[in-house]
Amino acid sequence: MDRLKQFEDYRQKMNDRIFEIDHIGIKRFFNLDTNAYEDGPLSGKTKELLGLVASMVLRCNDCIDYHILQCVQTGWRDEELYDAFNVALVVGGSIVIPHLRHAVETLDVARERQQLD
Amino acid sequence: MDRLKQFEDYRQKMNDRIFEIDHIGIKRFFNLDTNAYEDGPLSGKTKELLGLVASMVLRCNDCIDYHILQCVQTGWRDEELYDAFNVALVVGGSIVIPHLRHAVETLDVARERQQLD
Amino acid sequence: MDRLKQFEDYRQKMNDRIFEIDHIGIKRFFNLDTNAYEDGPLSGKTKELLGLVASMVLRCNDCIDYHILQCVQTGWRDEELYDAFNVALVVGGSIVIPHLRHAVETLDVARERQQLD
Amino acid sequence: MDRLKQFEDYRQKMNDRIFEIDHIGIKRFFNLDTNAYEDGPLSGKTKELLGLVASMVLRCNDCIDYHILQCVQTGWRDEELYDAFNVALVVGGSIVIPHLRHAVETLDVARERQQLD
Amino acid sequence: MDRLKQFEDYRQKMNDRIFEIDHIGIKRFFNLDTNAYEDGPLSGKTKELLGLVASMVLRCNDCIDYHILQCVQTGWRDEELYDAFNVALVVGGSIVIPHLRHAVETLDVARERQQLD
Amino acid sequence: MDRLKQFEDYRQKMNDRIFEIDHIGIKRFFNLDTNAYEDGPLSGKTKELLGLVASMVLRCNDCIDYHILQCVQTGWRDEELYDAFNVALVVGGSIVIPHLRHAVETLDVARERQQLD
Numbered sequence: 001m002d003r004l005k006q007f008e009d010y011r012q013k014m015n016d017r018i019f020e021i022d023h024i025g026i027k028r029f030f031n032l033d034t035n036a037y038e039d040g041p042l043s044g045k046t047k048e049l050l051g052l053v054a055s056m057v058l059r060c061n062d063c064i065d066y067h068i069l070q071c072v073q074t075g076w077r078d079e080e081l082y083d084a085f086n087v088a089l090v091v092g093g094s095i096v097i098p099h100l101r102h103a104v105e106t107l108d109v110a111r112e113r114q115q116l117d
Numbered sequence: 118m119d120r121l122k123q124f125e126d127y128r129q130k131m132n133d134r135i136f137e138i139d140h141i142g143i144k145r146f147f148n149l150d151t152n153a154y155e156d157g158p159l160s161g162k163t164k165e166l167l168g169l170v171a172s173m174v175l176r177c178n179d180c181i182d183y184h185i186l187q188c189v190q191t192g193w194r195d196e197e198l199y200d201a202f203n204v205a206l207v208v209g210g211s212i213v214i215p216h217l218r219h220a221v222e223t224l225d226v227a228r229e230r231q232q233l234d
Numbered sequence: 235m236d237r238l239k240q241f242e243d244y245r246q247k248m249n250d251r252i253f254e255i256d257h258i259g260i261k262r263f264f265n266l267d268t269n270a271y272e273d274g275p276l277s278g279k280t281k282e283l284l285g286l287v288a289s290m291v292l293r294c295n296d297c298i299d300y301h302i303l304q305c306v307q308t309g310w311r312d313e314e315l316y317d318a319f320n321v322a323l324v325v326g327g328s329i330v331i332p333h334l335r336h337a338v339e340t341l342d343v344a345r346e347r348q349q350l351d
Numbered sequence: 352m353d354r355l356k357q358f359e360d361y362r363q364k365m366n367d368r369i370f371e372i373d374h375i376g377i378k379r380f381f382n383l384d385t386n387a388y389e390d391g392p393l394s395g396k397t398k399e400l401l402g403l404v405a406s407m408v409l410r411c412n413d414c415i416d417y418h419i420l421q422c423v424q425t426g427w428r429d430e431e432l433y434d435a436f437n438v439a440l441v442v443g444g445s446i447v448i449p450h451l452r453h454a455v456e457t458l459d460v461a462r463e464r465q466q467l468d
Numbered sequence: 469m470d471r472l473k474q475f476e477d478y479r480q481k482m483n484d485r486i487f488e489i490d491h492i493g494i495k496r497f498f499n500l501d502t503n504a505y506e507d508g509p510l511s512g513k514t515k516e517l518l519g520l521v522a523s524m525v526l527r528c529n530d531c532i533d534y535h536i537l538q539c540v541q542t543g544w545r546d547e548e549l550y551d552a553f554n555v556a557l558v559v560g561g562s563i564v565i566p567h568l569r570h571a572v573e574t575l576d577v578a579r580e581r582q583q584l585d
Numbered sequence: 586m587d588r589l590k591q592f593e594d595y596r597q598k599m600n601d602r603i604f605e606i607d608h609i610g611i612k613r614f615f616n617l618d619t620n621a622y623e624d625g626p627l628s629g630k631t632k633e634l635l636g637l638v639a640s641m642v643l644r645c646n647d648c649i650d651y652h653i654l655q656c657v658q659t660g661w662r663d664e665e666l667y668d669a670f671n672v673a674l675v676v677g678g679s680i681v682i683p684h685l686r687h688a689v690e691t692l693d694v695a696r697e698r699q700q701l702d
Contacts, residue, residue, distance in 0.1 A: 010452070011452070014452035014455060014456060015452070017455055017456075017459070018451065018452065018455055021433055021455065023433045023434070023436075023437055024269075025266060025269060025270055025434075025437040025440075025441065026433070026436065026437050026440060026451075028262070028266055029266060029437075029440050029441065029445075030448075032207055032259060032262055032263060032266065033207055033445045033448070035259060036203055036204050036207040036259055037204070040200050041194070041196035041197045041199070041200045042197050042200040042201060046163070046166070047200070047201075047204050049163070049167065050166065050167060050170045050201060050204045050205075051204060051208060053167045053170060053171050054170050054171060054174045054204070054205065054208045054209070054446075055208070055446070057171045057174065057175055057561075057563075058174055058175070058208070058209075058446050059645070060410070060446050060449060062448075062449035063208075063445070063446060063448075063449065077158070079158035080158045080159050082158070082606055082608045082611070083157050083158045083159040083164070083608070083610075084159060084164075084167060085608075085611065086153055086608055086610040086611050086614075087153050087154070087164050087167045087168060087171070088167075088171065089561070089610075089611060089614050090149055090150055090153040090561060090562050090610065090614065091168060091171040091172070091175070091180075091561050091562050091563055092171070092175075092560075092561040092563065093525075093557070093558060093559050093560040093561025093562075093563070093564065094558050094559050094561075094614075094618045094648070095525075095559055095560065095561070095639075095640070095643050095645050095648060096561065097615075097618070097647075097648075098645060098647035098648065100603065100611075101595070101596070101599035101600070101603065104599060104602055104603055104606065105599060105602075108602070127569070128569070131569035131572060131573060132569070134572055134573075134576070135568065135569065135572055138550055138572065140550045140551070140553075140554055142551075142554040142557075142558065142617060142620060142621055143550070143553065143554050143557060143568075145613070145617055146554075146557050146558065146562075146617060147565075149610060149613055149614060149617065150562045150565070152610060153610055171563075172563070174444075174446075175563050176294070177527070177563050177566060179565075179566035180562070180563060180565075180566065199255055199257045199260070200257070200259075202257075202260065203257055203259040203260050203263075206259075206260060206263050206444070207259065207263065207444060207445050208444050208445050208446055209443075209444040209446065210408075210440070210441060210442050210443045210444025210445075210446070210447065211263075211267045211297070211441050211442050211444075212288075212289070212292050212294050212297060212408075212442055212443065212444070213444065214264075214267070214296075214297075215294060215296035215297065217252065217260075218244070218245070218248035218249070218252065221248060221251055221252055221255065222248060222251075225251070266441055267441055270437055270438050270441040271438070274434050275428070275430035275431045275433070275434045276431050276434040276435060280397070280400070281434070281435075281438050283397070283401065284400065284401060284404045284435060284438045284439075285438060285442060287401045287404060287405050288404050288405060288408045288438065288439065288442045288443070289442070291405045291408065291409055291678075291680075292408055292409070292442070292443075293528070297442075311392070313392035314392045314393050316392070316489055316491045316494070317391050317392045317393040317398070317491070317493075318393060318398075318401060319491075319494065320387055320491055320493040320494050320497075321387050321388070321398050321401045321402060321405070322401075322405065323493075323494060323497050323678070324383055324384055324387040324493065324497065324678060324679050325402060325405045325406070325409070325414075325678050325679050325680055326405070326409075326677075326678040326680065327642075327674070327675060327676050327677045327678025327679075327680070327681065328497075328501045328531070328675050328676050328678075329522075329523070329526050329528050329531060329642075329676055329677065329678070330678065331498075331501070331530075331531075332528060332530035332531065334486065334494075335478070335479070335482035335483070335486065338482060338485055338486055338489065339482060339485075342485070361686070362686070365686035365689060365690060366686070368689055368690075368693070369685065369686065369689055372667055372689065374667045374668070374670075374671055376500060376503060376504055376668075376671040376674075376675065377667070377670065377671050377674060377685075379496070379500055380500060380671075380674050380675065380679075381682075383493060383496055383497060383500065384679045384682070386493060387493055405680075406680070409680050411644070411680050411683060413682075413683035414679070414680060414682075414683065500675055501675055504671055504672050504675040505672070508664075508668050509662070509664035509665045509667070509668045510665050510668040510669060514631070514634070515668070515669075515672050517631070517635065518634065518635060518638045518669060518672045518673075519672060519676060521635045521638060521639050522638050522639060522642045522672070522673065522676045522677070523676070525639045525642065525643055526642055526643070526676070526677075531676075545626070547626035548626045548627050550626070551625050551626045551627040551632070552627060552632075552635060554621055555621050555622070555632050555635045555636060555639070556635075556639065558617055558618055558621040559636060559639040559640070559643070559648075560639070560643075
């Protein structure tokens with residue numbers, strides 16, 4: 001099982017568990033988070049790219065994985081994503097490099113998946 | 118003199134001073150930074166929006182001011198920028214709110230300027 | 235006019251402006267933020283102290299000012315707040331010290347206000 | 352062996368190793384850190400909750416695990432901890448979500464342990 | 469009165485006030501902080517440079533000012549400090565640039581002072 | 586295979602992959618990063634120590650591993666590195682402790698390697 005699948009399974013399992021906890025504030029936050037990436041004055045596609053760059057400069061691998069999957073699904077091409085990676089790298093500095101490695105690897109896995117479909 | 122003008126003047130003065138220092142690494146970094154926002158697979162316009170959201174979640178007012186001016190210049194509309202502010206707010210949390218206030222104020226000043234032109 | 239009053243006026247002015255923008259996501263976030271500090275399984279008083287320490291380790295002076303005012307209003311005593319400052323200092327390190335200075339000054343101003351009331 | 356036990360064993364092993372290094376500054380820091388959570392004007396119980404929220408907004412899983420174990424031991428109930436999680440989520444934003452998942456899982460493991468005792 | 473003098477006066481005033489508060493943990497932290505930059509296996513001079521770069525990547529202007537004054541006093545030359553600025557810039561990224569501007573300005577003011585002495 | 590070797594192999598594999606992507610901005614950033622640690626007004630040895638402390642306060646284990654290997658190779662002694670660890674700990678606070686554990690373990694592994702050579 002690939003690393004991405006493990007992440008997705010764990011993410012789903014724990015999101016279900018958090019839902020079960022049934023804290024009104026936490027549930028509303030999750031809704032707000034989902035809604036933030038829906039089409040509006042900016043397209044959902046553009047907002048996923050914003051989420052990806054934000055995740056890279058804040059250096060969160062799980063968030064990077066999630067947004068790369070969304071970026072692939074909403075139709076961003078590799079060259080465009082590399083250009084976004086570059087913005088994140090310049091803004092965030094060399095401390096972002098380990099997360100750039102992670103992002104590139106995740107993108108490669110996501111593309112392999114697409115070819116298997 | 119408005120707050121934005123003060124920022125721009127100080128920014129220019131100190132960038133000139135940094136240029137004068139003539140450190141090869143620092144100069145190359147500044148070049149790299151400028152180039153990161155030029156048209157490529159992603160448009161410069163899109164990259165400015167990425168830079169803005171990165172600046173907001175990293176909570177840097179000077180960077181926010183710079184990228185808002187660039188976003189206005191590259192043609193983003195207010196509603197689109199508000200949508201980007203929202204992504205930054207949800208990703209970065211309430212700690213971003215003081216910078217959201219700053220961003221909204223800067224955007225208003227930038228629009229006033231446009232009308233005076 | 236003291237520094238705290240200036241902060242409060244600016245905060246109110248810009249919150250009104252943000253409200254006027256009328257972005258559904260941003261408005262919901264502000265609601266969520268307000269609700270997070272209301273009485274629940276934890277008292278609002280306890281949650282304000284959590285908000286204060288979170289603001290200190292994340293090094294946001296505006297957030298510190300806001301939560302100190304709330305902590306004073308919900309009845310925390312100086313000695314208790316100093317103890318919370320200490321936790322923030324140990325967790326966040328010497329980089330927190332400038333914000334500790336700010337927090338101590340804000341607390342002193344807030345107490346002067348109380349005596350004038 | 353559960354994830355928490357692995358963390359505790361590694362933590363103990365490396366703390367012993369750090370102690371062996373015998374750097375006076377580092378040793379004093381560890382003492383200061385321990386003392387910061389002892390009863391004072393604020394109870395140790397309250398301070399553990401502050402430490403937990405600080406760890407969540409600073410996004411450190413090891414620190415979260417440590418403070419959750421302490422919070423469970425000092426008697427915080429699940430509903431109270433969920434309320435603290437919510438404050439951390441709202442302050443720190445969606446970038447905290449992977450750490451919220453981790454915290455919820457750790458809390459569940461810690462409760463299972465209690466039942467085995 | 470120059471910006472540095474204002475910072476030093478405020479810093480002294482608030483450090484005195486914090487001392488007056490007399491919280492044992494906070495006082496010990498201040499001691500630990502002072503001791504961390506004294507001569508040991510590494511010279512105090514080297515440690516001030518470490519403190520400066522740490523302050524730059526963590527983006528704290530007050531900390532930058534403090535460590536630049538110490539770096540000047542312990543004998544670092546401008547070219548060496550520019551080289552350290554460059555490391556901070558590359559590690560921390562363009563988000564460090566506003567703090568680089570601040571650092572360069574502070575260093576210039578510190579050198580003017582030296583000439584007046 | 587030790588943890589460090591795994592890190593080095595993964596780092597090399599992904600750096601090769603990133604090189605293959607052939608994004609001019611990203612490649613220039615990698616060059617800039619390499620050059621930042623070469624001898625100049627400050628020695629490469631000193632700059633590696635700066636990079637290490639920056640990595641610790643920014644809490645990046647991969648960056649810590651990389652710079653510890655470089656620090657060992659450029660001739661820093663254990664006592665000197667412990668002194669640098671202490672500066673990072675005091676500046677960055679207890680949130681750095683898990684990364685201090687990691688750094689101490691990495692240094693021990695690096696020294697074992699040296700003895701095997």
